[in-house]
Amino acid sequence: MRIMVKTDGDLIVEATPDIGYVHRGCEKIAESRNVIKNIPMLERPNIADASHLNWSYIKPIEELQGVEVPERGLYIRTILCEMNRIASHLYGMAIMAGIFSGHTTMYMFGFGDRELLLDLCEMLTGARMTFSFFVPGGVRRDFPRGFKEKLLETLDYLERHLGAIDRILVSNPVFVERARGVGVLKKEDAIRLGVVGPVLRGSGVRCDVRKDAPYGVYDRVDFEVISFVEGDCLSRWLVRFEEIKQSIRILRQLARDVPKGPIAKKSPLVVPGGEAIGRVESSRGEINHYVVGDGGDKPYRVKMSTGSFKNLAALPFLLKGVRIGDMPMVYGSLDYWPVEADR
Amino acid sequence: MTAASSTPEQDIVAAIREQVGNAVQDVKVDRKGRVSVVAPKETMVEVAAWLQRAGLDHAITVSGVDRPRENQLDVVYFLSSYCREDIKGLVVSLKIHLDRENPSLPSLTPIWESANLFERETHEMFGVAFEGHPNLSRLLLQDNWEGPPPLRKDLKIPELA
């Protein structure tokens, strides 16, 4: 995106974001393709977090069709989504907390650890990032042999390596000085602007769709919703860092408790008449897909509403009064993914 | 007669019927976690203000739906709550039917500021005029876009099998 900035010396007086550079017309294209063929296309807006977009699109279609996913399918879906959440947070920390703050070591650490998770995803689904793994009724494949052992091994390594990431980034005095007290978003403003995800939880509002309106098997696992009250850039990054630890905790419980059974139920490839909305908590915030069907095999209307678009309202508000040198830190702490916002 | 314990969805539907029932056209519980309200253009601001006082403090999305066969264009607001524990998991949708030729309605940005960017996008994609919106300039499309608003059914792109 382009940010047009008016300054008074070193301080920013007004900032106007200009978006739309990656607007590819996903919603219009979705009206002209079969409900299954939309899945790869609707997954591309956030390629680092594709399984959440997939689930949010499939959920309203399953509600309209009246199909219930079997237990094992739900467990596999939740496992893939949590692995994706860790990978996406590592990406965000590598680029936004890393490169944007002049920190190439975090870039290499983040991407290196991410590769292990992408190996696991490739073992399960066949693709590194664009899984297209959830279909109405369940998932496409079962766990391959040796998956659970490799998952637990990767989680053990990640837990140890989080200590290194803590030393070089989260507790690093240079980073803390740059991020503390910068770009403060108070609780009332966060609620008024309607921000979502780690930006919301970093301002003291303890809201997470996984706890408020549980889907998948989130009501059967034990985890905490992390939030900090300061509302500055550092608390937003701490929320993401702690969420990685919570995701590791969820994954251990899921790997232990997966039941046996079928992974999918057959469902017709039509979108029945009616409308439904899906709500899923992705790594950048809440994603909604509003699907209107008319009985044919193509959806009549698909409206995607992603976390980055909702957080965009906070950017001009946060940049007022900030120094030009702090702009990359404030922009980075929102973890804005342009393709997801523009669709 | 002891009343059975009612769900939050039923509570909200009952409260709407009681207090602003003459301002809405239809209100019902769609399914678990979903309440849908249909209001006419003239009374939508009153209904929206009531919903905000009832605890729905932000809009999660705003969408348009183009229906050329009924010569109608619907604008739907989806609302939820961050602060109220009992209705946190609900989504209340407020739908307004508009005339397709000249769709215009009062903007709900003064009530929910989170609807600002969504209304701007709906204006660009569907050609709906929001009266009282602070800034309805171009958001996503290219600068020299000529043609009908893209998400209307007038603009056709080739259909694949």
Next chain:
Amino acid sequence: MAAETESKPETRSTSPAMEASARAWVGSLRDLVERVVGSAPLKYVVNWSRIYSLWPVHLMTACCGAELGAMMSGRYDPERFGMQAAAGAMRQSDLLIIEGTVTKKMLKRVKVVWEQMPNPKYAIAMGDCACSGGLFHDSYSIINEIEKAIPIDVFVPGCPPRPEALLNAVIKLREKIRREEVYPK
């Protein structure tokens, strides 16, 4: 009076004949330099230095950027080929990787970046969307054929292409530069 001015010679340091011969000498000096630089051993050295320091611009157009980021990281290690993410901007890089879909709004900015890069410069079209439109080919807001705007040297198919495929494309580009089969720019 007139006779006096006519009898004085013109105060010039060189005569036309001398100038003509100097021009011919400079001309032939330039020819000589071009012939020396264009000779096979020096050309080999120049191309070798270009190959071993291809610095790409940081232009993330769309979703393939995630795989470009993965390629520039430790596991695939492009620094052994001399390719590092240039922290400076376009004026210090010589490779433009167009990854992902180029929308009509973005096209003007891609061209601005391309024109700011100094010669010699090369372009790689990464991903199905840059090659031919890809998944979004029937959209109302994208450019399907980017090679009409910017001369592309190597196309990399894939959605997104694996980091190994992108490294393979960089190796192919290096071969093209070595054999001098790139577009004149």
